């Protein structure tokens with residue numbers, strides 16, 4: 001309801017608002033001298049449009065300008081110019097990270113990668129080359145045509161920034177994390193040089209980007225592995241209500257330790273949400289079974305033996321529609337905060353976590369548009385092994401002997417004014433839970449970048465060896481530390 005109002009106001013002031021004087025817009029003005037048609041200011045249609053590309057309203061800041069390049073050389077010119085002039089700047093792909101200040105800023109330029117729409121499928125070598133401006137439904141559509149699929153996020157409108165953090169996907173169980181299935185990154189470095197990093201060329205940079213986020217450059221192309229899937233697979237969304245909640249954590253635990261380990265063609269995203277408007281819990285759980293058969297395998301059957309409200313699981317030959325189905329309801333424009341910690345899968349603790357978050361959520365039901373979402377998502381030892389096989393990453397997950405669970409906690413409010421108090425309370429909740437997990441001997445140190453809040457210590461969580469490696473790579477490819485000093489987001493600790 002709030003977004004159309006913003007659009008209407010923005011449209012009314014379009015072209016009516018004077019540009020700020022050059023003294024305040026130096027970095028944007030410098031860039032505008034070179035690319036007059038690609039730099040937009042408040043009131044310009046492109047600026048207004050780019051402002052709407054953020055999932056959380058808290059991430060909509062007031063950059064001086066958006067720069068919307070079309071080709072890598074233009075990104076290179078901009079980055080070199082920003083580095084040489086000490087311009088604080090940001091980089092944005094799909095705008096779905098909820099970390100404030102990561103993909104925008106106050107008073108500087110934002111490089112919006114919106115126009116990088118390359119998606120070239122090489123069905124012989126099983127690679128899709130993807131521009132960072134794509135949303136995942138666009139990549140699914142490109143590869144669906146070949147009955148092939150990359151290890152992507154599961155939601156249609158989410159962007160390629162996912163590929164710099166970790167990446168939970170339909171294909172995790174057989175192929176590992178998304179970052180481990182990137183075979184090459186085209187990167188613009190701080191001095192404007194463009195390199196293609198892979199296992200053979202700049203292997204240290206390639207590895208650093210598998211979890212190192214936006215600390216090394218601007219990625220202008222990802223080459224991703226693609227995998228065959230049968231003509232038909234089973235996929236869909238199952239909606240549950242309160243009746244299923246008593247069973248939910250047992251099913252989720254069994255998925256972590258059984259199906260995800262022993263039946264790798266399965267994928268579920270176990271989640272439930274508490275809706276402040278109805279004061280009820282509900283679940284919209286995505287399913288996929290990457291085999292051609294008419295019904296779910298025995299390992300997933302218990303999920304449809306419990307009471308469900310709506311079930312769209314069907315045979316399908318295309319995965320893009322599933323990504324739209326999953327994304328339905330996740331609109332841009334509300335205040336959102338995501339937080340995450342990692343624990344070892346444990347049946348009793350899973351139940352306790354759900355009970356505690358349910359109690360927390362009920363206390364905030366009075367807030368306009370309140371929603372609390374909770375997911376438990378497995379990372380199995382096999383997935384970690386896959387990462388090692390593919391050249392390794394910097395996440396520090398090596399050595400797990402049993403599945404860990406990425407715990408996701410999201411809170412949402414319609415009004416941004418409610419965000420500070422709600423977000424602080426949610427932070428306290430998650431930190432208390434971390435202490436509880438530690439006391440139970442169930443905490444794993446890893447914090448997944450994709451779902452972390454701005455003040456969670458993601459890179460620290462990768463462990464001292466990986467932090468030291470990331471520092472070395474940063475010094476080598478960005479000797480003046482431009483991406484540490486000038487770009488926001490999760491930085492390498494000192």
Ligand SMILES: Cc1cc2nc3c(=O)[nH]c(=O)nc-3n(C[C@H](O)[C@H](O)[C@H](O)COP(=O)(O)OP(=O)(O)OC[C@H]3O[C@@H](n4cnc5c(N)ncnc54)[C@H](O)[C@@H]3O)c2cc1C
Pocket residue numbers: 055090091092093094095096097098102103113132152153154155157158159160161162164165166167168169213214217218219220330450451488489490
């Ligand atoms: C509805 C929803 C569904 C989600 N589903 C999944 C899922 O299925 N699996 C999963 O693992 N995660 C999922 N996520 C989390 C997601 O991985 C992160 O939010 C991710 O950062 C989104 O990328 P983006 O491009 O949309 O974000 P952005 O906010 O544009 O970018 C995130 C960060 O990456 C940086 N960045 C982005 N692109 C580049 C680039 N090319 N070069 C340098 N820096 C860059 C930005 O500066 C920013 O710091 C989901 C999130 C939401 C809101």
